[in-house]
Amino acid sequence: MNQIDIEKVKQINDVERAIAHLRSFITSPAVERAFALSSTAHEGQLRKSGEAYVVHPVLVAALVAELTGDEAMVVAGLLHDVVEDTQTGIEAIKEDYGNDVAHLVEGLTKIDMIRDSELIPSHSDQKLVVSALTFRKMLLASIEDVRVLVVKLCDRLHNMLTLDALPEAKQHRIAEETLVVYAPIAHRLGISFLKNLLEDLSFKYLFKEDQAAIQKYLQDNYRSIQGRLNEFCTKLSQIMLSEGLCSDDFEILSRVKHDYSIYLKMQRKGIGIDEILDLLAVRILVQKPIDCYRVLGMVHLHFQPLNARFKDYIAIPKENGYQTIHTTVFDESAIFEIQIRTNDMHATAELGVAAHWKYKSGGNNAISLDWLHNLQYQNESVEAFYELIKNDLYSEDISVFSPKGKAFTLPRGAVALDFAYAVHTAVGDGAEGCLVNKEKASLLSELHNGDIVKIVTSGSQKKITRCSWIDTVKTSRAKSNMRANCNHRIRTVDAQSGINILSLIFKLTPEKISEILQDEGLDDQCYRIPREFDFLKEVIHRIEDGLRETSRFGTFWSRKRFRLKSFVYASIEVLSNQNTSDAVFDYCCHPKSGDEIVGFMIDSKAHIHHKMCKNAATMIEKHEPMVFVRWMQQQFNRYHLIISMPNAQGSLAELLTYIAKMGADINSIELGKEKSEHTQYCEMEFQTLENDLNRLKSKLEKKGKIIQFFRTDDAYRSQG
The missing domain is CATH 3.10.20.30 (Beta-grasp domain)
Known part of the structure; x- marks a missing residue:
């Protein structure tokens, strides 16, 4: 396909040239009526650049026409701002242009409820929420008809082409959203040229110095780069002709990777532009799929391939329909990436879903939109939704x-x-x-x-359930389902824990507590008891009142009997009506500060476990006595320790277990700085909510001789 002449579109700033440009791609009565309506609707409106506002929808429609040739989409492009900016309703559009156009305009209007001017500044904590909401609206509005996305992408492309007219802060905000929302969607739809354009346009505004440096390198080395490309293409052409192909059987295209692609390679690998191996790329277009493999054989027979860089997307297409053979080869002092595909595959690779409308028989049947429909099962907040699926899309x-x-x-x-x-x-x-x-x-x-x-x-x-694995899996499908399973399990654990906590407070059996909660209509809210202290107190009062009414000794009861007292031990607060002597971390799960925890009362000590601990689950099911526990909201104190301990097997493990049970998190550790036959030194930094250095020191002295111990945020307290 011929690439869209972006520079030409960028130079058009008046209505006459804009409509002439549109008519060069499509003319029809519906398009003319839509242009007339859009002109009337936006009469007198100006863009920030000073040009008539109607130029924007006309050029969006022209981009859609050049990309797809689909009349309904072109008309929707002309009318995409009309419903929101005027009194014209969807019903009126349906009556004048039909259900198809009305459906597209309605989808676009839903997306446009968030306007660019409402984007929150980049430094705001709400930035993610806005991008996520735009992202979600775009995807959900297009589930029934992906054409909505294609029109919206053209709308954003024209906005990016005219971004110079806006203040710098707004340029940055819109470019940022384009990079994280719109370019990934173009990628998933398979519209690679549009994805590349949106990335490069965003790159120019977000990373001006980096983009300028890349451009300078390419300009300074233009002759050398172009010379290598031309020489290599000539070699390829001669090889294919000598192997029996006619000049009409193939076409060779050459290019340098686009700016943002180069930047990403530099960032990911930590290298300079002159170190990028596959900066130069060649594309070979042939007539039939079998010819792709013939050409591949010719290339590999004459040039040394890098085996690790070979990919056959013809045999195994990407989800967006992309089909191409990728290989990377050495040629003297240069390395070239070669892509081999048919002309039909090229159309699909460049246009993705848009090829379906551009070429009515355009080899687009292989494109899967399952990824779009799979988004319907998400039930998270917009921020969680965005974080879950953005990696899937891009x-x-x-x-x-x-x-x-x-x-x-x-x-x-x-x-x-x-x-x-x-x-x-x-x-x-x-x-x-x-x-x-x-x-x-x-x-x-x-x-x-x-x-x-x-x-x-x-x-x-x-x-x-594997709650600790959620951050390790990559796909939104896995993350979402695992998170749902974990939330369900946590709720079940919390409900059982709530009953056990009340059982200890009232000295009643768990069965009796369950019966009372059911009578009080609280059985479906048990899960809140170990989470919300105020709710626990409310439940205690309600049960207390109920027991007072039903007990013949109720008048002699004292509320003090069930009043919860606070016991604080370093990072943990225990709230119980039982006397508590300490809070200890059990060896099996070592919860870290902020983890979800449960507490069991054993010999007047609160034993703290991770909520997902298997041992804790067994104890909960056995209805072991439990107490309400929570982390103290305090600042961590960081400590530096050098300790001499026995040079014996297991001594380090014993020390680390001991420190973990103290509720400390180890930041770094080094063993064996000095070593003898009988002793070894261990140096570490750890953090804990305990701020009494002497108390910590006395505990650590039980495990070895302290050589040095001090708080790193107050070196003057150094203890030798």
């Missing part, structure tokens, strides 16, 4: 296979558990293990292109 993909050969597309870095959830939610929930390429592997094993994965499930309907 990540380099890998293809892995089931044992029966079914291909699954996953983001790079995905693990076996991501694959399990891609197969089916039930498979992910019940996954116990896996085989990768017929070898036993962990469910957290990173997958690679071409891996064959078999998931081993428990065979039962029970869901296996």
Whole structure:
């Protein structure tokens, strides 16, 4: 396809040239009527640049026309601001232009409820919320019709082309949203040229110095770069002609990677532009798919390939329909990335979903929009929704296979558990293990292109919760389902814990407490008891009043009997009507500050466990006495320690366990700075909420001889 002449569009700033440009791509009565309505609706309105506002919808429509050639989408582009800016309603548009156009305009209007002028400044904590809300509205408004996204992307492209007229702060805000919201969607829709344009335009405003440096390098080295490209293309052409292809059978295109792509490679690898291996790229277009493999053979016979860089997206297309063979080869002192595809594949690679309208038989059937429909199951806040799926939308993909050969597309870095959830939610929930390429592997094993994965499930309907793994999996599908399972389990644990806490307070059996809560209509709110102290007090009062009324000794009861007292031990506060002597961290789970915790009363001590600890789960099910516990909201104190301890097996493990049970988090550790036959030195930094240095020192002295111990935020308190 011919690339859109962006510079030409950018120079058009009057209505006459704008409508002439639109008419060069499409003319129809509906388009003319829509232009007339848009002109009337926006009469007298000016953009910040001073040009008539109607120039914007006309040029958006022209971009849509050049990209798709679809009349309904072009008309929607002309009318996309009319409903919001005038009294014209959706019903009127439906009557004049039909259901199809009205449906598209309605979808665009929903997205436009958040205008660019309402974007929150970049330094605001609410920035993510706004981007996420825009992101969600765009996706959900387009689930029924992806054409809405295509028109909206053209709208954003024209806004980016005219960004110079806006204040610098607003330029930055809009460019930032374009980079994190619009470019990823263009990528997932397969419209690569539009994705690249949006990225480069955003890059220019967000990282001006970096963009200028890349441009300077390319300009300074233009002759050398172009010379290498021309020489290599000539070699390729001669090879293909000598191998029996005619000049009409192929076309060779050459390019330098686009600016933002170069910048990302530099950032990811920590290298300079002159160190990028595949800065130069060549594309070979042929007639038939079989010709792609013929050309690949010719290339590999004459140039040394880098095996690790070979990818066959013809045999295994990307989800967005992209089909191309990628290979990277050496040629004397230069390295070239070569892409081999047919002309139809090229149209799909450049236009993605838009190829369906641009070329009515345009080889677009392979494009999957399942990713768009899968977003419907999300039920998180807009921020969580955004964080969950943005990586799905904009990540380099890998293809892995089931044992029966079914291909699954996953983001790079995905693990076996991501694959399990891609197969089916039930498979992910019940996954116990896996085989990768017929070898036993962990469910957290990173997958690679071409891996064959078999998931081993428990065979039962029970869901296996793995809350600590949520940050390790990559796909939103895995994260969302695992988080839902964990939230359900935590709620169950909290409900059981609430009953156990009340059981200890009132010295009643858990069965009796459950019966009382049901009578009080509180049985479905038990989960709040270990979470909310005020709610716990409210429940205690209600149960107390009920018991007073039903007990013949009720008049002799004292509320003090059930009053909860606060016991503070370093980082933990215990609230109980039982006398408590200490709070200790059990060895099995070592909860860190901020983790969700539960407390068990054992011999007047509160034993603290992570809420997801297996031992804690067993104790909860056995109705062991429990107390309300929570972290103290205090500042951490950082300490530096050098301690001499026995040079014996297990001594370090014993020390670390001891420190963890004190409620401290270790930041760094170094062993063996000085060592003898009988002793060794251990140097570490740790943090704890305990601020009494002498109390800490006396505890640590039980495990070894302290050489040096002080608070790092107050070196004058150094203890030798």
